[in-house]
Amino acid sequence: MAEYNKPIPIPQPESDRYWEGTRREELWLRKCNDCDEAYFYPRDICPKCFSRNTDWIHASGNGSLYTFAIVHRPPHPGFVSDAPYITAIVELEEGPRVPANIVGVEPEPENLSIDMPLKVVYEKITDEITLPKFTPA
Numbered sequence: 001m002a003e004y005n006k007p008i009p010i011p012q013p014e015s016d017r018y019w020e021g022t023r024r025e026e027l028w029l030r031k032c033n034d035c036d037e038a039y040f041y042p043r044d045i046c047p048k049c050f051s052r053n054t055d056w057i058h059a060s061g062n063g064s065l066y067t068f069a070i071v072h073r074p075p076h077p078g079f080v081s082d083a084p085y086i087t088a089i090v091e092l093e094e095g096p097r098v099p100a101n102i103v104g105v106e107p108e109p110e111n112l113s114i115d116m117p118l119k120v121v122y123e124k125i126t127d128e129i130t131l132p133k134f135t136p137a
Protein backbone atom coordinates (compact mmCIF):
# COMPACT_ATOMS: atom_id res chain seq x y z
CA MET A 1 0.00 0.00 0.00
CA ALA A 2 1.20 3.47 -0.84
CA GLU A 3 2.69 5.89 1.64
CA TYR A 4 1.31 5.11 5.04
CA ASN A 5 3.17 7.72 7.06
CA LYS A 6 1.92 6.95 10.57
CA PRO A 7 3.60 4.78 13.20
CA ILE A 8 2.61 1.15 12.62
CA PRO A 9 2.20 -1.48 15.35
CA ILE A 10 5.04 -4.02 15.42
CA PRO A 11 3.66 -7.54 15.93
CA GLN A 12 5.33 -9.64 18.62
CA PRO A 13 5.14 -13.45 18.77
CA GLU A 14 2.58 -13.24 21.59
CA SER A 15 0.33 -10.99 19.48
CA ASP A 16 0.62 -12.74 16.09
CA ARG A 17 -2.79 -14.37 16.43
CA TYR A 18 -4.35 -11.02 17.33
CA TRP A 19 -3.05 -9.46 14.09
CA GLU A 20 -3.98 -12.56 12.06
CA GLY A 21 -7.49 -12.09 13.47
CA THR A 22 -7.77 -8.41 12.60
CA ARG A 23 -6.66 -9.22 9.02
CA ARG A 24 -9.72 -11.51 8.83
CA GLU A 25 -11.80 -8.76 10.51
CA GLU A 26 -12.05 -10.72 13.75
CA LEU A 27 -11.20 -9.48 17.22
CA TRP A 28 -9.38 -11.98 19.45
CA LEU A 29 -8.58 -11.55 23.14
CA ARG A 30 -6.72 -13.60 25.71
CA LYS A 31 -8.67 -15.13 28.59
CA CYS A 32 -7.41 -16.78 31.75
CA ASN A 33 -8.78 -20.25 32.49
CA ASP A 34 -7.91 -19.95 36.19
CA CYS A 35 -9.46 -16.59 37.14
CA ASP A 36 -11.83 -16.26 34.15
CA GLU A 37 -10.54 -12.77 33.31
CA ALA A 38 -10.34 -11.66 29.66
CA TYR A 39 -7.55 -9.16 29.08
CA PHE A 40 -5.81 -6.91 26.60
CA TYR A 41 -3.08 -6.52 25.29
CA PRO A 42 -2.47 -10.14 24.27
CA ARG A 43 0.14 -11.97 26.34
CA ASP A 44 0.68 -15.50 27.55
CA ILE A 45 0.60 -14.74 31.28
CA CYS A 46 -2.61 -13.51 32.93
CA PRO A 47 -2.01 -9.97 34.30
CA LYS A 48 -4.45 -10.56 37.17
CA CYS A 49 -3.31 -13.89 38.66
CA PHE A 50 -0.09 -14.60 36.68
CA SER A 51 -1.37 -17.96 35.46
CA ARG A 52 -0.04 -19.36 32.20
CA ASN A 53 -3.28 -21.33 31.77
CA THR A 54 -4.68 -18.91 29.19
CA ASP A 55 -6.46 -19.18 25.85
CA TRP A 56 -7.60 -17.05 22.95
CA ILE A 57 -11.27 -16.11 22.71
CA HIS A 58 -13.12 -14.65 19.74
CA ALA A 59 -14.56 -11.36 20.97
CA SER A 60 -17.92 -10.08 19.78
CA GLY A 61 -16.58 -6.69 18.73
CA ASN A 62 -19.27 -5.00 20.81
CA GLY A 63 -18.41 -2.54 23.53
CA SER A 64 -19.12 0.86 24.98
CA LEU A 65 -17.34 4.18 25.27
CA TYR A 66 -15.37 4.32 28.52
CA THR A 67 -13.62 7.64 27.86
CA PHE A 68 -12.47 9.72 24.91
CA ALA A 69 -10.49 12.73 23.74
CA ILE A 70 -10.77 14.77 20.58
CA VAL A 71 -7.28 15.37 19.25
CA HIS A 72 -6.69 18.75 17.61
CA ARG A 73 -2.87 18.78 17.88
CA PRO A 74 -1.58 15.35 16.83
CA PRO A 75 1.47 13.97 18.62
CA HIS A 76 2.99 12.73 15.32
CA PRO A 77 3.19 14.42 11.90
CA GLY A 78 1.51 11.41 10.30
CA PHE A 79 -1.77 12.26 12.00
CA VAL A 80 -1.92 15.98 11.08
CA SER A 81 -4.24 15.47 8.13
CA ASP A 82 -6.64 13.43 10.31
CA ALA A 83 -7.14 16.12 12.96
CA PRO A 84 -9.45 16.58 14.62
CA TYR A 85 -9.97 12.90 15.40
CA ILE A 86 -11.21 10.83 18.32
CA THR A 87 -9.06 8.65 20.54
CA ALA A 88 -10.86 6.54 23.10
CA ILE A 89 -10.80 3.73 25.58
CA VAL A 90 -13.48 1.23 24.62
CA GLU A 91 -14.79 -1.22 27.20
CA LEU A 92 -15.46 -4.48 25.37
CA GLU A 93 -18.43 -6.56 26.47
CA GLU A 94 -15.93 -9.30 27.44
CA GLY A 95 -14.43 -6.85 29.98
CA PRO A 96 -11.10 -5.53 28.69
CA ARG A 97 -10.66 -1.83 27.98
CA VAL A 98 -8.83 -1.19 24.72
CA PRO A 99 -7.41 1.98 23.17
CA ALA A 100 -8.89 2.74 19.75
CA ASN A 101 -10.10 5.47 17.45
CA ILE A 102 -13.80 6.22 17.11
CA VAL A 103 -14.77 6.65 13.47
CA GLY A 104 -17.96 7.24 11.53
CA VAL A 105 -18.98 10.19 13.66
CA GLU A 106 -17.99 13.85 13.47
CA PRO A 107 -15.39 14.57 16.18
CA GLU A 108 -17.58 16.87 18.24
CA PRO A 109 -18.27 16.33 21.96
CA GLU A 110 -22.06 16.39 21.45
CA ASN A 111 -21.77 13.27 19.25
CA LEU A 112 -20.14 11.23 22.00
CA SER A 113 -21.40 10.10 25.37
CA ILE A 114 -19.88 7.85 27.98
CA ASP A 115 -21.30 4.31 27.82
CA MET A 116 -22.64 4.77 24.28
CA PRO A 117 -22.73 1.42 22.48
CA LEU A 118 -19.97 0.83 19.93
CA LYS A 119 -19.05 -1.89 17.48
CA VAL A 120 -15.75 -2.74 15.90
CA VAL A 121 -14.86 -1.85 12.30
CA TYR A 122 -11.57 -2.54 10.58
CA GLU A 123 -9.13 -0.43 8.60
CA LYS A 124 -6.46 -2.20 6.56
CA ILE A 125 -3.37 0.01 6.70
CA THR A 126 -0.72 -2.40 5.31
CA ASP A 127 -0.73 -5.98 4.05
CA GLU A 128 0.39 -7.00 7.56
CA ILE A 129 -1.66 -4.70 9.79
CA THR A 130 -5.40 -4.13 9.96
CA LEU A 131 -6.46 -1.83 12.79
CA PRO A 132 -9.63 -2.34 14.79
CA LYS A 133 -11.55 0.89 15.28
CA PHE A 134 -14.98 1.54 16.74
CA THR A 135 -18.11 3.24 15.50
CA PRO A 136 -21.51 3.91 17.09
CA ALA A 137 -23.57 0.70 17.16
Ligand SMILES: [Zn+2]
Nearest residue numbers: 032035046049
Ligand atom coordinates in the same frame (compact mmCIF):
# COMPACT_ATOMS: atom_id res chain seq x y z
ZN1 LIG B 1 -5.88 -15.19 35.74
